[in-house]
Amino acid sequence: METKGISKAVIKRLPRYYRYLGELLEENVERISSNDLSIKMKVTASQIRQDLNNFGGFGQQGYGYNVQHLYSEIGKILGLETTHPMIILGAGNLGQALANYSDFEKRGFKLVGVFDINPDLEGVPLRNVKIQMLKDLPLFLKETPVEIAILTLPKNNAKEIADILIANGIKAIWNFAHIDLDTPEDVIVENVHLSESLMTLSYNISQYQQEHKDRRSNS
Amino acid sequence: METKGISKAVIKRLPRYYRYLGELLEENVERISSNDLSIKMKVTASQIRQDLNNFGGFGQQGYGYNVQHLYSEIGKILGLETTHPMIILGAGNLGQALANYSDFEKRGFKLVGVFDINPDLEGVPLRNVKIQMLKDLPLFLKETPVEIAILTLPKNNAKEIADILIANGIKAIWNFAHIDLDTPEDVIVENVHLSESLMTLSYNISQYQQEHKDRRSNS
DNA sequence: TAGATTGTTAATCGATTAACAATC
DNA sequence: TAGATTGTTAATCGATTAACAATC
Numbered sequence: 001m002e003t004k005g006i007s008k009a010v011i012k013r014l015p016r017y018y019r020y021l022g023e024l025l026e027e028n029v030e031r032i033s034s035n036d037l038s039i040k041m042k043v044t045a046s047q048i049r050q051d052l053n054n055f056g057g058f059g060q061q062g063y064g065y066n067v068q069h070l071y072s073e074i075g076k077i078l079g080l081e082t083t084h085p086m087i088i089l090g091a092g093n094l095g096q097a098l099a100n101y102s103d104f105e106k107r108g109f110k111l112v113g114v115f116d117i118n119p120d121l122e123g124v125p126l127r128n129v130k131i132q133m134l135k136d137l138p139l140f141l142k143e144t145p146v147e148i149a150i151l152t153l154p155k156n157n158a159k160e161i162a163d164i165l166i167a168n169g170i171k172a173i174w175n176f177a178h179i180d181l182d183t184p185e186d187v188i189v190e191n192v193h194l195s196e197s198l199m200t201l202s203y204n205i206s207q208y209q210q211e212h213k214d215r216r217s218n219s
Numbered sequence: 220m221e222t223k224g225i226s227k228a229v230i231k232r233l234p235r236y237y238r239y240l241g242e243l244l245e246e247n248v249e250r251i252s253s254n255d256l257s258i259k260m261k262v263t264a265s266q267i268r269q270d271l272n273n274f275g276g277f278g279q280q281g282y283g284y285n286v287q288h289l290y291s292e293i294g295k296i297l298g299l300e301t302t303h304p305m306i307i308l309g310a311g312n313l314g315q316a317l318a319n320y321s322d323f324e325k326r327g328f329k330l331v332g333v334f335d336i337n338p339d340l341e342g343v344p345l346r347n348v349k350i351q352m353l354k355d356l357p358l359f360l361k362e363t364p365v366e367i368a369i370l371t372l373p374k375n376n377a378k379e380i381a382d383i384l385i386a387n388g389i390k391a392i393w394n395f396a397h398i399d400l401d402t403p404e405d406v407i408v409e410n411v412h413l414s415e416s417l418m419t420l421s422y423n424i425s426q427y428q429q430e431h432k433d434r435r436s437n438s
Numbered sequence: 439t440a441g442a443t444t445g446t447t448a449a450t451c452g453a454t455t456a457a458c459a460a461t462c
Numbered sequence: 463t464a465g466a467t468t469g470t471t472a473a474t475c476g477a478t479t480a481a482c483a484a485t486c
Binding site: 252272276283 | 465466467468469470
């Protein structure tokens with residue numbers, strides 16, 4: 001039952017395995033070998049076997065992996081068998097987009113509150129909750145169990161609200177603000193830095209154009 | 220001028236350097252040593268020097284790095300000195316959130332079109348463009364230079380539209396759909412798989428809870 | 439039993455860190 | 463010149479791939 005010390009790289013790959021297995025399940029595929037899966041996913045079979053064996057021997061020699069079983073095991077590893085109550089801080093477009101994303105609820109991520117500063121939004125319904133004011137956040141956290149806080153506020157507010165979240169016992173933050181949160185080590189932060197993702201894309205475009213230019217002038 | 224063969228890991232870190240240097244610039248900091256920056260960013264000074272030297276000697280012995288200069292050099296490397304016309308496919312909450320994100324335009328990412336299937340949205344203004352129908356996409360691409368296509372459509376539509384984009388010469392896709400696009404190798408894809416990010420967070424929460432439980436029963 | 443395919447060890451490859459000579 | 467700090471080489475560490483014995 002020791003699942004400690006698994007590398008971040010492996011963990012980042014687990015949701016992708018989960019997605020592919022889910023697709024196979026929908027196609028009623030009963031079993032799959034690491035080799036067949038490796039072709040589908042464009043990774044090495046070795047990596048798949050190595051990754052999965054961090055968590056246990058889910059396969060069987062001469063047979064491969066049972067899709068249903070592996071899917072549910074990875075789901076358990078990812079913590080998708082339990083309910084994760086979550087709140088959204090910031091009811092802007094991004095907050096609304098995440099609130100309305102139905103797949104999350106299917107996987108146990110349940111929206112229990114949405115907060116904003118804009119008084120015009122107070123009481124406005126969003127999915128199955130009503131938008132509340134940020135000033136009511138501390139009281140809400142004292143009364144309601146919340147596991148994940150989703151930060152979709154602008155940079156300056158985000159820092160301040162993060163402190164309030166932490167002071168009120170929140171242990172997991174999904175951070176969309178363009179800052180690195182300074183949190184105690186028992187608080188888990190998962191960053192989604194969209195502008196950094198876009199810049200990476202931009203780099204690759206420039207790089208590609210550069211290579212093309214070189215090739216033209218060199219040949 | 221050879222900037223080929225730089226590892227993905229380095230490139231993923233560049234936008235973060237850029238962000239920190241931008242902050243230093245706002246604070247009117249003139250120069251910084253790799254050591255001071257390493258403390259701020261919680262990385263090793265060695266990594267900073269190693270990363271930057273992939274692109275050139277931006278520093279000076281005994282002095283450190285000039286913030287303004289390094290900021291602008293990294294900006295150039297990331298391709299932020301040129302304009303990148305982009306379109307959004309899917310005018311839902313997420314598409315709207317990205318359309319309204321003003322920081323992008325500041326960095327040269329210019330929205331030139333938004334497309335959706337929903338006829339009710341036809342002609343509705345979004346930021347500085349009007350929403351068009353997806354059926355008009357091929358013609359639009361023939362008439363307008365577009366560099367980046369942002370895919371915020373649901374899974375099933377995304378695959379189909381990606382093919383249309385590629386057939387019409389799009390070379391860079393920022394993909395928010397929960398699929399891996401199957402694209403020719405000269406098309407650059409940057410994926411933002413939000414549900415996978417959330418699952419990674421969920422894994423870490425479960426892991427933390429598991430460790431705590433163990434500690435309680437072991438001690 | 440024979441064939442297939444895993445689990446796992448060993449080999450390779452790449453990325454990070456340490457160290458220090460070069461130099462501002 | 464002396465002190466500081468880079469650029470860069472060498473050492474270490476970690477992750478990926480290859481290989482194959484174990485076994486279904």
